[in-house]
Amino acid sequence: MEAVARPGRLKVFLGAAPGVGKTYRMLDEGRRRADRGTDVVVAFVECHGRRLTEEKLAGLEIVPRAERTYRGSRFEEMDLHAVLERRPEVALVDELAHSVVPGGSPAKRWQEVEVLLAAGIDVVTAVNVQHLESLNDVVEKITKVSQHETVPDAVVRRADEIELVDLPPEALRRRLAHGNIYTPERVDAALSNYFRIGNLTALRELALLWVAGRVDEALQKYRADHGIGGVWETRERVVVAITGGPEGDTLIRRAARIAARSAGGDLLAVHIARSDGLAVGASASALVRQRALVESLGGSYHSLVGDDVPTALTEFAQTENATQLVLGTSRRGRVERFLTGRGTGETIVGLSEDIDVHTVTHERAGGGRLLPSRRRTLPTSRLIAGPVLGLVLPLALTFLLDQSRGSLNLTSEALLFLLAVVGVACVGGVVSALVASLTASLLLNYWFIPPVGEFTIAEPNNILALMVFAVVAGTVAAAVDRSMRLSRRAARATAEAETLSSLAGSIVRGDQAVPALLERTRETFGMDSVELADRPVEGDASVVQVPVGGDARLVLRGRPLPASDRRVLAAFAAHVNVAVERARLAEAAAEIEPVKAADRMRTALLAAVSHDLRTPLAAGWAAIESLRARDVEFSVEDRDELLATADESMARLNRLVENLLDMSRLQAGALKLDLRATHLLEVLPAALDGLPTDAPTVDAQNLEHVPSVLADPPLLERVVANLLSNAARHTPPGRHVLLTASAFDDRVEIRVVDRGPGIPEADRKNAFVPFQRLGDTDNTTGVGLGLALSRGLAEAMGGTLTAEDTPGGGLTMTLSLPAALPVPV
Incomplete structure (x- = not known):
């Protein structure tokens, strides 16, 4: 392959939700480029049966897909090798977060895109905001839908262009209701679940804020590359200077109100070194409290060092492209102003240029300091x-x-x-x-x-x-x-002590991860960068290196550090060493936790199964002993009843032993899975056969319309049987158990609905804990493994099992599993 002069350029269409038109816009972009004479191919696009999207494909060259067989099913994937051999100028690649079916390399669609970019091919792609790694847990909390396919944020942030495909929630719901996104049988479920107004509004805001952050990063990079120091008022950024004095709370709240007046305004609190030795009322505890206040108000806290406080503060504000600066008033008298000259506030006003400076009155003015200079005794x-x-x-x-x-x-x-x-x-x-x-x-x-x-x-x-x-x-x-x-000297010593005390407290509390601690070191000493290296950095005299422990060392790049600062830096290095050791211990503890869990499992097992093993064993044994008795003549009906009792007892004992063995395998991580495309109708008959003869009727609805799931058939049967058995046990006489299913995105949700008493929300977590019998006081409802085992098996197959209230009373268990084939979105 010939040498590539440059890597390809990446353009990403980012959507807030499925159906906003990302694929349509991507194809439209491809057609426009092709009309301008660019060599464009469709490497992989999913139209999901949408007519308008399919029309956009007309006239574009499509690279044939590669067929792969996995666990007995056939799948179509992008033929990466064919696209590389074709070497177009632009490739259109849909579904950036998609997991590629095993059988080819690499495993993720975004990794395939990186291969194309490295080959010098420009790529236009699309992705939804719920697939961004940093927002995955937030989206799950909002929508209650777990996204198992994610893209690292860094992949999308590196894109040369990111275009937000936006659509108001009401318009998206109308598009859904008109059948432009899903087939008619899926519309009602989608409107009442994922596509609720609140969900769509929250997802839209997440997308807008993420893109705004990406635009802000690009702006900061442009300003840095072009040496632009002036303020560009693209958004409100309010910097508040705090000293650790009692006036800090007032200043922070005032700055937060100023930032809140502008939607999307940022609040940044900064504590900077003072070189005049005045530290009236400042304390490490006050700074910790004020930092917590800033973060609770949605702001960020920064700690810097500088002998010239006004210069350091204005430089920080200009670097952050701040638009407003909030200071506290000074209480100096006229004589003191005559003797010491202009104060900090007056000097900052002179240096602020385009930044608006607010001077806030307060009852007391405190002076903050952090590592004051020891070189001069007077200003x-x-x-x-x-x-x-x-x-x-x-x-x-x-x-x-x-x-x-x-x-x-x-x-x-x-x-x-x-x-x-x-x-x-x-x-x-x-x-x-x-x-x-x-x-x-x-x-x-x-x-x-x-x-x-x-x-x-x-x-x-x-x-x-x-x-x-x-x-x-x-x-x-x-x-x-x-x-x-x-x-x-006393002022500096006090400042050093308070700084190290605050740092030590954060380490003890465990709220400083190593990256955060490195960032704090960078800010405290005013360096350009700080990193933890495992070997010395050679050939760079401007680099400050401090041993941390073993071969590790802190590597600082930036200004030269005086000897007094290097002494404090050694203490920071010691704290970094503590944080690293804490992380190692936490990792070791995490490895030990499964062993402890297994011990707890065995203890609970011995305590819980004694009765549950003896009960069916005793009943079956009694029935068999009765049948073996030679001095009693049993009628045919009595003999059949005894045989039925023995059979039911042995079946109950067998189920109990199987549950115990499966739970043990789950706890040990030794459960072997055979995941393949499985339709719910394949396992339902066997699951129904396991229900007692007097169990309520199971009403199955909409099962034939959902796609197959990627699951282990016997384990899926066990999960469905346990859920149906649990629902049947709590369903009142004369009521049915409802079994229904629906599909969305790459998931299939199976719901088992009963009309029983339900489970209080506070007790639902315990319902999935092994050997817990909610509402059982006489050990007649089993060993308490059914729901715990069902959740464990579901998670082993890549799914989830959750409980929620049934409207009108009862409990709904929702089993979510990955679809065997992509579900149209």
């Missing part, structure tokens, strides 16, 4: 203002004292200059104090120490006074600088 504004003040303040004091010359003596004047030097030292530290001390000494010498107007000193006492003045000024400045340095 830049004070480092600049200190020397300036050291020059200006002595000059201003000289001017004032010169205006009142004669009212103060030299000692008082020197003390005033000393006070000015101390004030400058408090503002700017040692350097500023030295500047002020030198300036004050020169001015004091020239203007106030005789001879005035000259830089000389006439008296020895004045020399001593000037020296004391210089020593006191320097000592005070050094003490202030040391105090600031220690305060900074």
Whole structure:
């Protein structure tokens, strides 16, 4: 095969539900491309008997399908090799989530599509939102229908184009009612089950949100590739800055209300390092509580590090394409603002550019910090203002004292200059104090120490006074600088302790999986990426590597890390090691759990079967002993009755032993299956034969119209027999047991309906637990294995067994099994 210059391009038509028109749109796309001269073939398309869809096939080249035989049945699949040999420019491939019948490679339709793409063939395909792996469990909760065929989200997200095929729920139900989706006999069941308005509305919203997320990813990638830093207001994104102070709850709720005003608005809470050492009211517990609040409101929490808080915050907001930024008000007074310059809020407003900044009032303002810098003891504004003040303040004091010359003596004047030097030292530290001390000494010498107007000193006492003045000024400045340095170190130590305490708490609670912990490490240290590698990374000096345990190590890419941050990073690595070990232990525990379950099974078996084994055994034995008695003459009727008793007892004992053996095989995973296409009518007669002669009548409806299921016939017979027996036992005299079936998508649902007392919703889970007899107080209703065994057998065949209320009273057991052939959708 010749070398491929580029991989093929993938276009996906995504639908919210069956019948919205994905296949029709896919074929229409193929026809338009063919009309433009593109070489297009139909690799695999299912029209499901829909006339308008079949008309779209006219004029398109169709690659013949490959026939495969599996468990005695014949199936048609896409002939992957034929398509590769044909090498079209574009291939139309339907049903991306389809599981390929064994006999060829690969096993999934989406894997076949990846082979075509790798060969340089463009692919146009279709898939429903319920088949996306990440939404599979959500869809099952909504529709109560389990989807066993799924596609990894990453496969669809990698598509070059994703087009949503949308249709309002009312329009889709009209299309269904007019017979444009299913055959007439299936319409009523579909409308009352899967195609309810609520189901379709929820599925439509899921599809819209998933596609919106995919579009947002593409937008972020485009902005990053083109170096676009400005805000594009495509959707509302509200970033709220929290510090761990008491005002955090107020800010979060306010930001959530702002985000809620726009449908689909995002809420992002961010906690960033402070470098000024102020952490009034901040605590790890408050941050944990506020994080929980953010997540409960549907937002996301981010923890970053940055010496310059305004810059770090605005850069984060711009990176996330935020449209609004929520801050708390500052409680600094005028004097503090004069000494420290502009505050965080004012600086952020200046840096925010297109981002709207909201300043929210609150009762208290807290300062947050996380790993403050240890390199500087003072902010830049004070480092600049200190020397300036050291020059200006002595000059201003000289001017004032010169205006009142004669009212103060030299000692008082020197003390005033000393006070000015101390004030400058408090503002700017040692350097500023030295500047002020030198300036004050020169001015004091020239203007106030005789001879005035000259830089000389006439008296020895004045020399001593000037020296004391210089020593006191320097000592005070050094003490202030040391105090600031220690305060900074204490602030950093406290921040490190709270960070590690929060991290350790999350590990202990088990709410941090390894990927989440790696992401938290990346955010905390402001790195571009963090990964867990099993070997050292060679040849990249910009990479930070920290051992985790064994050969594993954390690999961080991004900014250079100072030594102080590397020390904390080592603690993060230790926590990652704990998380990895926890995952390994959990895996080991999962392997042990089946053994424990088997032990519980054996214990329960011994406790439960003693009576149930003895009862039929004793009855049969008594009947046989009576027949063997030589001193009693039995009439023909009595003899037949005793034989019937013995036969019924042995049959009951045989069923019990078979159930126990099957349950044991299920628990041990040793049950052998022979799955093949099986129609319900094949197993129904034998299942009915197992019912007692006095059992209620079973009314079977609509069984001949449903397709065959993929099942093991003897096991399917056992499941149906158990369900019918259970329903017959609870059906009142004069009422029937209803057995009906319907098909949808790739599943067939078999329903057994009784009109008995039903099972309270709180007890339904226990109904499927082995050796549970709901409502039985005298051990007359059996060992309690029927429903448990039926569910186990159903799941072994790839199906499900669920219980729900029967409208008007009673219980409905629904057995869902995969169809042997695809059911038209």
